[in-house]
Amino acid sequence: MATQCKTANRFLLLVCIYLLLFLQWVTKDSPDILCLQEVKCSAENVPAAVRDLGDFPHQFWSTGVREGLHGVGLLCKEKPLKVTYGINMKEFDEEGRAITAEFDSFILVMAYVPNSGRGLVRLDDRERWDETFCKHLKGLQEDKPLVVCGDFNVAYEEIDLKNPKSNKDRTPGFTQRERDGFRRLLDIGLVDSFRKLYPDVQYAYTFWTYMMNARAKNVGWRLDYFLLSNDLMSALCDSKIRSDVRGSDHCPISLRLAM
Template sequence: MAPKRKQKEDREDKSKTKKGKVEEKPEETKKVDGEEDFSSDATTKDGKKWNLKVLSWNVDGLRAWLKKDGLSMFEKESPDIVCLQETKCSEVKLPPEAKTVEGYHSYFVSAQKEGYSGVALYSKEKPIEVTYGFGDATHDDEGRVITAEFPNFYLVTTYVPNAGRKLVTLDKRMDWDPKFMKHLEDLDAKKPVIMCGDLNVAHTEIDLANPKGNKKNAGFTQEERDGFTKLLSSGFVDSFRQLYPKKEKQYTFWTYIGNCRAKNVGWRLDYFVLSKRLVPQLCDNLIRTSLYGSDHCPITLLMHF
């Protein structure tokens, strides 16, 4: 898999386009009077309009993202909950404008290693409780999970470990998968779960531009894909594929190398995973390819509660 800049967490990407082939570009966000329109009339299958909006974005460094006008998406989308991954910033070094966003309660967890990993959560409604990690020192020291409890659901945001270039950290990833799944299952036993983030896996061949060339690369190994399949089989659903099972060329990450984003040579690595019993309340899952500021684009979940 081609590198995210300097081999972001050493993911290797060997995505290629066939000579002379024109790749389909991502769908454009609709515009009204020249301005991007992020409104939606999405409903559940039985016609109930969404009343909860959750946005998730791997920002590839929060401080750099701020300089690229990342905070404007709060105004553009007006999400109820915002989840950011790969903040790469300890809380003591957070810029004030990121720490305090008007109208939102904010929560952060960082890795012990400065400039690595880290996730953040913003919520208009104050959660009942917020916890960090899932009780495993090795993984928790890398600042990869925030869990927020709300009256009707748990919200979990995560930045899943990368298997690394030449799969040097695949063992760490294989240790993570069952432990994280147990965390989700334990929550699901109490109330439904919405889990989101950069899961560092393209689940099926439709979820990346070059599946044949990446079967031995981080993000598309059989082990990683099987781990995600196992999670889904334990009572969860990939909300995007629940709605759009055969929709092609839908990606959330593009390496900076080779103009891949313009060519739409990408990977779908960012997900909203739901407890299966939340499917009747699912309205839409949107990939915001028009928003820049990272090598990932944000994704938006619309639900009715």
Template sequence: MDFSSDAKTEDGRKWNLKVASWNINGIRAWLQKDGTSYIKAESPDVMCLQETKCDTSKIPKNCEVEGYHCYWLSGDQEGYSGVGMMTKKEPIKVSYGIDVAEHDKEGRVITAEFEKYFVVTAYIPNSGRGLPRLEYRTKQWDVDFIAYLKKLDAKKPVILCGDLNVAHLDIDLKNPKTNKKTAGFTPQEREGFTNLLQEGFVDSFRKLYPKKEAAYTFWAYFMNNRAKDCGWRLDYFVISERLTKDLCDSVIRKYVLGSDHCPVVFLANIS
């Protein structure tokens, strides 16, 4: 695939920063599907991975791509959650978690500080089938995570990416009417995302493509959903409002295979 782009800001500046994000649904399975070939073809400045499902001590060596510094985080439970980040340029600082022990034991967030911005990769908790974790997700995680992002944003702009486990708008999933009580589309989860945006953050894709339909990033494996394009938009680039002037494009790589999610890509001119 051709991943080249001539995207520019509204005032005509060509992109000079590319960040990519992908929920790979298990790093070992992803490697078996030659997942690193995507990174080599896309060549992002920062590559963020979610749901690695692997203890950091067991990360396979062949997942590391030449030319990148690699950072990994796993939770206490083996084979669950986990995130990773690869950067061409070594960050000023890398932080793990959000400084709340109850959340951090699940290994969900890595933050890299660069000269002019933070990149945060996150795998947001799923409320679960039957919604057993809905209250935890909305009353605890969402509140604490927004507070964490605001603290970063007070220092320098934030680029948040990852599987945020919510389809915010009706057009962000194929069947909104039948999923009102499904994890990822409950009123409470959607409200949590709205609350984030109201704190000075912007959904970069919807900023550029407010009415674009069938823009999905996840397709459940059952019932041939991907072939039918019966999906959800769960993967995002959410940016500090003051970065919107630098936004060039926000792209969904829907034809890249290797997981039940596809990669998403953020292009900006930040100089």
């Protein structure tokens, strides 16, 4: 019993430390819009310290029906014109995976894309998501340019992961079917903002497994993206991978637009 209590106390301490690091980083960077993926708690259980962030009076959460899984959050300084949830696909919408917010000059879509799972057991489901998500974006793009961001759970090109040859077609996140799904997003006129600015930069990753000291060795994957409609490319100032920010197996990414 004592061991269980000690473990729980350590876990709570770790959560508090990560939360403090997160709050310090957000306060320092002060983005206009903050997108969170895999929040893993119901909207009611989002920490008060996050809900009370004064710079973000407009907060929207989609956390699904199962506590402790998935979930996304959108925090804004400026109130969006309209906010919707999901991609009109019940099985994934119930997991809390997407928020769409319309602003004056663009529509922001933030998503936590399904992982194909160990042994690729959800690869068929993932393909159905990709198809539906692409249709969702294509329809939105008829109204306004898009900013699409999130954890896409795919490394699109070989440059986007440390060991492409040993992972090709057998590891979730680097099968040809998943990469084809991502390519369809580019085919509808979306641009990978990081690769547009930094086409040849190697070893630029956003995810590292907790195993085998992967982050210290920089054995990683680029799974997180900002995609932009062509109409927004003239406003693109920078798209960065913030690998110096700790507290998760993913690091943040940031986008700057002159708008």
